[in-house]
Amino acid sequence: MSEANGRETNLRVFLVDDHGLFRAGVRAELGTTVEVVGEAGEASEAVAGIVATRPDVVLLDVHLPGGGGPAVLTGVRAAWPADDAASAPRFLALSVSDAADDVISVIRAGARGYVTKTIGGAELVAAVRRVADGDAVFSPRLAGFVLDAFSGALPVPADPELDQLTAREKEVLRHIARGYTYKEVAARLYLSVKTVETHVSAVLRKLQLSNRHELTAWANDRRLL
Amino acid sequence: MSEANGRETNLRVFLVDDHGLFRAGVRAELGTTVEVVGEAGEASEAVAGIVATRPDVVLLDVHLPGGGGPAVLTGVRAAWPADDAASAPRFLALSVSDAADDVISVIRAGARGYVTKTIGGAELVAAVRRVADGDAVFSPRLAGFVLDAFSGALPVPADPELDQLTAREKEVLRHIARGYTYKEVAARLYLSVKTVETHVSAVLRKLQLSNRHELTAWANDRRLL
DNA sequence: GTGACCATCGGGGATGACCCCGGGCCGACC
């Protein structure tokens, strides 16, 4: 984790957090070693600012008014010039939350790291440098279950949420998402309707969804059909 | 395809393409026979320019920053004075793409022709004249599947199945297809659940579907969301 | 062996989805 990687020029950092005081604190900590080129407290404002300032690293809060951290990531990606993907900024999530859902959502959206706000100033600087150099950085407690979820596949995220499901549950999920009734799924998989119910319940619980319609939508933007 | 249709004055042409060099090339080819009254490299700029210069024909690229060819079509149509529809320009799509989706989208938006950029200068002039005279012009390979897609209905493709539904039924359909429960739809449309049931029943009957899942699938491959 | 997890199935119940029937109000058309 040496911080001297042959990079001469100051790192340019963009700050996204909905609390002005927190941004001021981060700026104070970073100011002497890296350059804070801009900041934003809301998602669309962040996208515009990042595209305009072209920073090396974006420090990104997970919970934001206007769409949250993942929305900023996808927004920047969409707005970034396609012929200039190499210069796209790296994203480092910086959040109070250590909830699995929060971590997974920003990592899946493309963040290269995730540290909690309990981090110290020096560590934060080091984390920013490592992310800028292409490394992935995680707070100690988070690293474990992120690796579990991705089972060793960092570059291609696979799907941690899908991996929570057993083989049978995924099978049932596919049929439900296609619109079959429980009875039809039971007939196709040679099961009783009750077993299908059990699997569907497990899937809904694990994915934190409330009914089969949300499940269909969930499966759709994941192209699981 | 005679080019002398009694038109004495030069044709006035507007050029929309995001590549300046390509616009220069077209201008060079057309310049001696028709008058290029303006050009634009981006959608909103194009709409403003077209409305201001009132050309006879617009040469329109399909892929543009700011919304693409169809956006220009609809933008000009919206901005054009309603009492002067007769003088509205004809649109001729001019694109590198020969993909079905691209062709269909601009034709449905109202373009009167579609030629690929492999066309020669003389042919392009002829195509512009024919479009100005009200003809439809297509590159040979494209003409076939355009006719297939519209199966003879050039002016308004419409959707016969969707037209069976009343306005209220279509409204309910959209909500159901998004996954809302009857109760939620009722709340959003200020109706009783019973009324929602009635409309859903009517929709299912008219479209010959058997449940809301099939309805969701039906709405999806029709892009009604 | 004991526990943990998985797959399979069941009872029972609350709610949603979907259907049948009926009614009333209103505007358009004849």
Next chain:
DNA sequence: GGTCGGCCCGGGGTCATCCCCGATGGTCAC
């Protein structure tokens, strides 16, 4: 005036969905 269709509601019923509880076996690890 009468008729028709769109729109709004209701009662009442069947089946689907989704949850709670429970049970049985199998596999694998410790």
